[in-house]
Amino acid sequence: MAISIDLSGRACLVVGGGGGGIGTAMAVAAAEAGADVGVVTNVADHAADTARRVADAGRRCATAVADATDEGGSDGETVGPA
DSSP states (O other): OOOOOOOTTOEEEEESSTTSHHHHHHHHHHHHTTOEEEEEESOHHHHHHHHHHHHHTTOOEEEEEEOTTOTTOEEEEEESOO
16 A cells, blocks of 8 residues: 655755665655655765665755764765756
């Protein structure tokens, strides 16, 4: 059963695992529903892959790479249409 929801003009934040299987699926689903997406993960390559998939859905994706075990360990970027 498919669920249809309109997230146009809204933002969705996927924190912790945003670059993994379920996190990526949630980010892409939110983008396909019209939301811009923010993703937090601890693996830069995964964040970049999720950002590309969100951009392919026509939405913006801001990523942050953060390691909860490192007090200063974060970095980020924004990918997608202006």
